[in-house]
Amino acid sequence: MEGERPASPARSSGLPAGGAEGDSPGGGAPFPGSSGSSTLLQGEVLDLDEDEDDLEVFSKDASLMDMNSFSPMMPTSPLSMINQIKFEDEPDLKDLFITVDEPESHVTTIETFITYRIITKTSRGEFDSSEFEVRRRYQDFLWLKGKLEEAHPTLIIPPLPEKFIVKGMVERFNDDFIETRRKALQKFLNRIADHPTLTFNEDFKVFLTAQAWELSSHKKQGPGLLSRMGQTVRAVASSMRGVKNRPEEFMEMNNFIEIFSQKINLIDKISQRIYKEEREYLDEMKEYGPIYILWSASEEDLVDTLRNVASCIDRCCKATEKRMSGLSEALLPVVHEYVLYSEMLMGVMKRRDQIQAELDSKVEALTYKKADTDLLTEEIGKLEDKVECANNALKADWERWKQNMQNDIKSAFTDMAEENIHYYEQCLATWESFLTSQTDLQLEEASDDKP
Amino acid sequence: MQETYTAYLIETRSVEHTDGQSVLTDSLWRRYSEFELLRNYLLVYYPHIVVPPLPEKRAEFVWHKLSADNMDPDFVERRRIGLENFLLRIASHPILCRDKIFYLFLTQEGNWKETVNETGFQLKADSRLKALNATFRVKNPDKRFTELKHYSDELQSVISHLLRVRARVADRLYGVYKVHGNYGRVFSEWSAIEKEMGDGLQSAGHHMDVYASSIDDILEDEEHYADQLKEYLFYAEALRAVCRKHELMQYDLEMAAQDLASKKQQCEELATGTVRTFSLKGMTTKLFGQETPEQREARIKVLEEQINEGEQQLKSKNLEGREFVKNAWADIERFKEQKNRDLKEALISYAVMQISMCKKGIQIWTNAKECFSKM
Numbered sequence: 001m002e003g004e005r006p007a008s009p010a011r012s013s014g015l016p017a018g019g020a021e022g023d024s025p026g027g028g029a030p031f032p033g034s035s036g037s038s039t040l041l042q043g044e045v046l047d048l049d050e051d052e053d054d055l056e057v058f059s060k061d062a063s064l065m066d067m068n069s070f071s072p073m074m075p076t077s078p079l080s081m082i083n084q085i086k087f088e089d090e091p092d093l094k095d096l097f098i099t100v101d102e103p104e105s106h107v108t109t110i111e112t113f114i115t116y117r118i119i120t121k122t123s124r125g126e127f128d129s130s131e132f133e134v135r136r137r138y139q140d141f142l143w144l145k146g147k148l149e150e151a152h153p154t155l156i157i158p159p160l161p162e163k164f165i166v167k168g169m170v171e172r173f174n175d176d177f178i179e180t181r182r183k184a185l186q187k188f189l190n191r192i193a194d195h196p197t198l199t200f201n202e203d204f205k206v207f208l209t210a211q212a213w214e215l216s217s218h219k220k221q222g223p224g225l226l227s228r229m230g231q232t233v234r235a236v237a238s239s240m241r242g243v244k245n246r247p248e249e250f251m252e253m254n255n256f257i258e259i260f261s262q263k264i265n266l267i268d269k270i271s272q273r274i275y276k277e278e279r280e281y282l283d284e285m286k287e288y289g290p291i292y293i294l295w296s297a298s299e300e301d302l303v304d305t306l307r308n309v310a311s312c313i314d315r316c317c318k319a320t321e322k323r324m325s326g327l328s329e330a331l332l333p334v335v336h337e338y339v340l341y342s343e344m345l346m347g348v349m350k351r352r353d354q355i356q357a358e359l360d361s362k363v364e365a366l367t368y369k370k371a372d373t374d375l376l377t378e379e380i381g382k383l384e385d386k387v388e389c390a391n392n393a394l395k396a397d398w399e400r401w402k403q404n405m406q407n408d409i410k411s412a413f414t415d416m417a418e419e420n421i422h423y424y425e426q427c428l429a430t431w432e433s434f435l436t437s438q439t440d441l442q443l444e445e446a447s448d449d450k451p
Numbered sequence: 452m453q454e455t456y457t458a459y460l461i462e463t464r465s466v467e468h469t470d471g472q473s474v475l476t477d478s479l480w481r482r483y484s485e486f487e488l489l490r491n492y493l494l495v496y497y498p499h500i501v502v503p504p505l506p507e508k509r510a511e512f513v514w515h516k517l518s519a520d521n522m523d524p525d526f527v528e529r530r531r532i533g534l535e536n537f538l539l540r541i542a543s544h545p546i547l548c549r550d551k552i553f554y555l556f557l558t559q560e561g562n563w564k565e566t567v568n569e570t571g572f573q574l575k576a577d578s579r580l581k582a583l584n585a586t587f588r589v590k591n592p593d594k595r596f597t598e599l600k601h602y603s604d605e606l607q608s609v610i611s612h613l614l615r616v617r618a619r620v621a622d623r624l625y626g627v628y629k630v631h632g633n634y635g636r637v638f639s640e641w642s643a644i645e646k647e648m649g650d651g652l653q654s655a656g657h658h659m660d661v662y663a664s665s666i667d668d669i670l671e672d673e674e675h676y677a678d679q680l681k682e683y684l685f686y687a688e689a690l691r692a693v694c695r696k697h698e699l700m701q702y703d704l705e706m707a708a709q710d711l712a713s714k715k716q717q718c719e720e721l722a723t724g725t726v727r728t729f730s731l732k733g734m735t736t737k738l739f740g741q742e743t744p745e746q747r748e749a750r751i752k753v754l755e756e757q758i759n760e761g762e763q764q765l766k767s768k769n770l771e772g773r774e775f776v777k778n779a780w781a782d783i784e785r786f787k788e789q790k791n792r793d794l795k796e797a798l799i800s801y802a803v804m805q806i807s808m809c810k811k812g813i814q815i816w817t818n819a820k821e822c823f824s825k826m
Contacts (some may be wrong), residue, residue, distance in 0.1 A: 255644075256644050259640075259641070259643075259644045260641070260644065263637050263640060263641040266633070266637045267634070267637055267641075270630060270631075270633045270634055270637065273630050273633075274627065274630050274631065277623065277626040277627045277630055278627055280623050280626070281620065281623035281624055281626070281627055283623075284616065284619045284620045284622075284623050285620055287616050288613075288616045288617065288620050291609065291612055291613045291616060292613070294609055294612075295609045295610075295613065298602060298605045298606065298609070299791075299794075301791045302791060302794055302795060302798075305794075305795055305798055306798070309798055309801070309802075312802070312805075316805075406647060406648055406826065409648070409826070410648070410651070410823055410824065410826040413655070413823040413826075414820055414823040414824050417816050417817075417819045417820035417823055418820060420812065420816040420819075421812075421813055421816045421817055421820065423812075424809040424810075424812035424813045424816065425809070425813060427805065427809045428806060428809035428810065428813065431802045431805045431806045431809065432806060434802050435799065435802050435803070435806070438795070438798075438799055438802075
């Protein structure tokens with residue numbers, strides 16, 4: 001086992017350097033240069049406060065700006081308090097911060113592609129400098145992932161965002177697509193950085209630090225494409241054999257992965273559908289409000305009331321927009337990442353099974369052939385070690401992954417609930433102030449009528 | 452051959468005693484067509500009154516999950532409320548409440564239809580009013596009525612638009628809520644494989660189900676708001692009916708005046724012997740020989756009689772017209788105040804509904820958040 005860092009249970013999202021999904025979409029709050037979007041969010045919240053002086057319900061909006069979703073004002077359960085403490089511990093232990101930003105389009109005679117700027121800040125000794133800036137394209141990420149899988153076949157490598165989006169006719173270079181991908185790539189790198197083993201991987205270091213030409217030449221070393229393909233073919237072929245002798249705990253693991261995969265895929269679909277329905281609701285609401293304004297033009301005595309209703313509907317529209325953006329920034333990316341993770345996990349199981357199958361086939365050979373017994377015994381010995389290492393690596397990583405998953409899912413859904421509460425609170429305040437203004441009007445009119 | 456229809460029970464209570472206790476005086480069943488008959492009668496006998504409209508016969512502006520079936524219990528219930536409202540409006544109208552046929556509608560179960568038909572109101576009805584698209588070229592329209600007609604067109608147009616879009620919004624809102632229900636099922640299935648997260652997932656799933664089913668009541672309440680708007684949509688038609696009646700009266704008046712003027716002219720020409728206006732008789736006498744002085748005298752006499760009659764008629768028509776305008780405008784003012792009160796109340800109740808929906812939402816999501824944070 002390479003050098004291990006103490007496993008950090010409660011994190012992968014919510015850390016300063018851009019893992020945080022829901023709170024600072026640009027990531028990298030400690031680095032003012034990296035992305036302006038976290039400051040944008042702050043500005044938006046302030047504007048709202050300026051407009052709605054009488055709506056005190058949400059003027060204390062600190063909860064959205066906290067790095068974690070457990071603001072001191074929310075009732076917290078003991079468990080979440082523990083997590084909160086852990087959040088605060090982490091920044092001291094972390095020594096590698098990565099951000100991905102500035103997508104740029106490059107056009108050559110053969111192709112057009114996008115590169116992303118990757119900034120790494122670190123205090124680690126093994127890095128020559130404390131800050132690095134490089135440009136990478138999606139292909140490079142793919143390469144890195146491949147290398148990591150090769151080096152650690154039974155570790156749970158973080159997933160990469162998809163090459164293309166299957167549904168709909170989305171161009172590769174559509175702005176939303178690029179932004180979604182950028183965020184996912186950032187997540188990918190930070191997850192590697194947080195992983196006790198992967199963080200020290202040499203290829204990872206090269207990826208983060210090497211200039212373009214250095215990376216190219218580095219890529220050319222090591223097993224080529226053909227041999228990797230060969231591995232995959234063998235993996236598929238022998239995985240069936242490995243399944244037969246799979247130890248109990250891995251049977252359980254496999255069962256979990258299958259069901260988890262089903263469920264997370266469904267949740268992904270449901271969440272996307274909710275987003276779509278909310279968008280359509282918003283579109284209709286935008287048409288609804290103005291009709292009251294139109295009506296007010298022909299009603300002398302109801303002008304104020306009707307215009308008031310229209311403005312309430314308009315404010316609710318804005319609240320809906322906010323709710324939607326919360327969904328797309330916090331919940332959807334997390335759920336989708338775990339969809340990709342579930343595919344990853346199935347690959348990891350296969351690779352573990354394949355390693356076991358190699359051992360099993362040699363053992364079989366020993367039982368039947370009885371030739372080259374010494375050689376076989378030696379090979380079997382090595383393979384037994386290999387299997388044991390692979391199993392242990394997977395077991396440890398599995399526990400870590402499950403813990404992370406629990407935290408991420410919990411955090412994402414808690415954020416979603418929070419967004420919804422916020423949405424309803426905003427709408428409530430809007431309509432309540434409408435009622436108050438109407439009652440005030442009535443009182444005024446009543447006193448006007450009095451002789 | 453059997454016909455199925457819905458009948459509504461009408462119970463009338465009169466507040467007789469000084470202690471304010473109401474006594475059930477009458478109780479009978481009526482079907483929708485009888486309500487229509489009552490209204491048609493009132494339209495004929497009180498053309499200057501903005502007669503309260505009936506609730507719709509068939510469900511319109513329906514958002515798609517709501518049943519458009521006339522036999523659907525929710526629709527029947529809403530229609531019942533609408534019919535009750537119709538009767539209450541008549542009962543509280545200073546003039547209409549005194550009508551005998553209305554009284555009999557509430558009290559005479561059998562033979563009421565015959566009684567109404569015996570009034571011969573259908574014959575009295577001006578068939579021209581039924582021709583909705585007919586326009587009468589009125590030379591001197593009363594500006595107030597022109598404005599009123601314009602207003603009623605705008606009211607109808609804007610409320611229809613509003614109801615259509617509201618139905619679409621309701622549809623979409625339904626979608627948002629219901630999709631969340633799917634979380635419930637999936638969370639529950641997922642919780643089976645989770646040790647620590649299991650309970651949290653399961654109970655959060657339950658709250659998602661509650662959220663999804665909460666929309667049904669919310670939208671049912673909102674239908675009540677839509678019904679309040681619909682009443683005024685149909686009131687626009689009633690306003691237009693009064694305007695049309697006025698237009699018709701004005702037209703008849705102008706026609707009568709024109710007719711009288713031309714008869715007077717004819718008379719004058721016959722008397723003085725000058726033919727200024729073309730008349731067929733004049734032409735034929737020219738071609739086929741002069742008429743005798745006796746014949747001319749006779750004609751003048753007939754015309755003079757007609758002129759007299761015409762002048763009487765014009766006078767009474769004028770009087771009738773002025774009476775109509777006075778009474779109609781009084782009722783229109785009454786209607787305007789009622790409308791402003793009712794619409795304001797409807798908008799306020801709409802806000803109240805929104806508030807209740809938001810409170811429910813806050814409650815459910817707070818519970819869900821509690822469950823999520825315990826996972």
